[in-house]
Amino acid sequence: MGKLKLLLKIQILGTFGLNKALHTDRAKAKRSIALFALAAIAVGVLCVGYSMGVAFSLAEFGLVDSVPFVAVLVGSLAGAMAAFLKTNGVLFAFKDYDIVMSLPVTTMEVVLSRLAALYAISLLFGAVAMFPAFGVYASYAGATAGSVAMMALSVFLAPLLPMAIAVLLAVGISALAARMRHANIVTVVLSIAAVLVIVVVPYAMMGQAGGDDAAFASLVAQQLSIMVSVLPPIAWASEGIAGANVGLFAAFAVVSVVSAVAAIALISNRFATINTLLMASRPQGAFSFDEGKQAKAGARNKLRAPLAALLSKEAARLVSTPIYLMNSCIGYVLVLVAAAAAAVASAFGMLPAELFEGEIGPLIGSFLPWAMAFFVGISSTTAASVSLEGKSRWLMYTAPVSSRTILAAKALLNLAIAIPTIVVSDLLLSFAFGVDPVSAALVVVIPVAVSVFVSVFGLAVDSRRPRYDWKSEYEPVKRSIAVMVTMLSGFVIVAVGMLVTALTGSIGAMILPIVLIVVSWLLFKNIASAPLQE
Known part of the structure; x- marks a missing residue:
């Protein structure tokens, strides 16, 4: 556990170059921390305002019980996006891989420390979006102590399942692209496609419910019902909070935790293999023994x-x-x-x-x-x-x-x-x-x-x-x-x-x-x- 704490500390201090600043220029480190805090507060205020605005809108349209579903959905998307976009570089294909793996630590501790960094980012964004929405829900629905406990737990549980899926998806895309000639281009194309699926498909599914002149509240309710039908774990969490159904919330918790544990076990078991594959490079030069081609290339340059x-x-x-x-x-x-x-x-x-x-x-x-x-x-x-x-x-x-x-x-x-x-x-x-x-x-x-x-x-x-x-x-x-x-x-x-x-x-x-x-x-x-x- 002590070694894991040290690895986590390195991850935290490495953020925004704080470790170097603390050991070279403390005044610069203070300015960096202050600037980061100011930016984080500003972004946080925007996220809180948006979250509360959406929650109040749903409540005003008589869709108070849908607020927990939307809140957990946002927390899940935060986990998916953070993990997918940050897996390569944090968990895999980091340039000091050889140095880290030569330390007297286990592969599991390395994996846990880096997954913890991804989880912390997901949790931060999820909490900023979820807590304000839950506050609006509690003020309208008069939540019980049990619902409040489930709301708090859902903030920690919501990112786990999408994180596990997103990490495996990011690794799969990179591994697939690594076997191809233009690996970087393939990685970018597949990654953009995956992001579009994560971001656009929910809106596309919701849009399928529209197309008529029905009342806006009825339209939103119909759209949310589609999302509920295709996202069972999030629906379980929402029903647990809004309907005081402890059994469904427990099912959501079990699925989230088990998926995270399974992903950690799988990644730890294949950590070295995956990193070796992703960090393998192929020489891609324009060298040729044909002097004519070299001369033409030089002239163009x-x-x-x-x-x-x-x-x-x-x-x-x-x-x-x-x-x-x-x-x-x-x-x-x-x-x-x-x-x-x-x-x-x-x-x-x-x-x-x-x-x-x-x-x-x-x-x-x-x-x-x-x-x-x-x-x-x-x-x-x-x-x-x-x-x-x-x-x-x-x-x-x-x-x-x-x-x-x-x-x-x-x-x-x-x-x-x-x-x-x-x-x-x-x-x-x-x-x-x-x-x-x-x-x-x-x-x-x-x-x-x-x-x-x-x-x-x-x-x-x-x-x-x-x-x-x-x-x-x-x-x-x-x-x-x-x-x-x-x-x-x-x-x-x-x-x-x-x-x-x-x-x-x-x-x-x-x-x-x-x-x-x-x-x-x-x-x-x-x-x-x-x-x-x-």
Whole structure:
């Protein structure tokens, strides 16, 4: 148990580079902790507000007994998403694998310490979403002591089953991709498909209940009934809490715990084999004994301008690092899928007629740009791009180009992905909702301005606080303060933008993108004029 505690301590102190900061610069460590706490509180407040809003809405529509089901569902999804996106890099394919396994610890202790990190992340997100919803439920339903106990237990139990499934799914995808020639690309494609299934399928199943003009409360009840029928363990937990059915809740608890224990046993038994498979690399060079081909390749490289060469390098790193690509670009994928789904639904007459009538139509046109900007604001390849240079950062420092060119290439990569995505999504959404020309223009201008800002802001934060001593790409991508602060800035901009739009209308919505572009330009000039940090 003592060794397990030490491994857990290493995992915790490794988060956000706190261990290094504590042993080199305590003042910096305090600033890092304060910044992380501020960002965590801000995100937590947003999650609590959203959770309470959904719970109050269900209660007002007479669906109080459905609140526990939705709360446990959210906790389960938190476990699935956290485990799926973070398995590779935390549990598998970490670069200090040989060092860790040479320590006088058992494989089970290594597995438990790393699964505990995944579980803690899932539990944190789940608790922030579930407790407020349960509070609303208790205030409306007058929950008994037994229900309160089951609500508290469900927060700890909800992530277990989806975590076990998600970890095994992530390992299976990586193992399958590792046997193929373009392993990283296959991993990314399969991972994006899995995320879309996790996120989109619940909404698709709920949408199958719609298509008529029934009352909203009846529609929501019907949608939730579909979810209950296809997710028995969550339904058992909900019935246990709302119906005081201890037997069903016990069944939920047993299934959750047994699945987690089985996953731990399976992973521990195959831990070395799985890591060996995932960390196996195949040389993929362009070397050829044909001197003519080498000469042509060299000529092509010489003709490329420095900015184009650096942009190509950044794109290659993005594609070759699945966790980096998934974390920084999933927002673009989601908004594109959502826009395509809306366009298809509109083409087949599946969108409710109420969306185009009365006051709802103009409201959609006003706030649609900010809905897109939300997904763009949480997506930025720049927030980890400097730190990901890692041990190869000497190339940055010795290259015969200015820091402006190096940083511009990193920002341009994000914009090269964001702008086409935004334009295509705008065309699809404009067709789906029939927005007026001004709103259609804002659906492009606002998300592009937000993308420019988060690109430059993420670059500014990461270039000022780079973290080069990572052992897995997971650390700068998932444990980076720069990534968290950049995502938080996207949240804040969207919240402010929606408020300004609500108070001032289209005028404010037109002014804010101009402000963001100007601030981004001034910020880029500032970071480009300073030398890159070591």
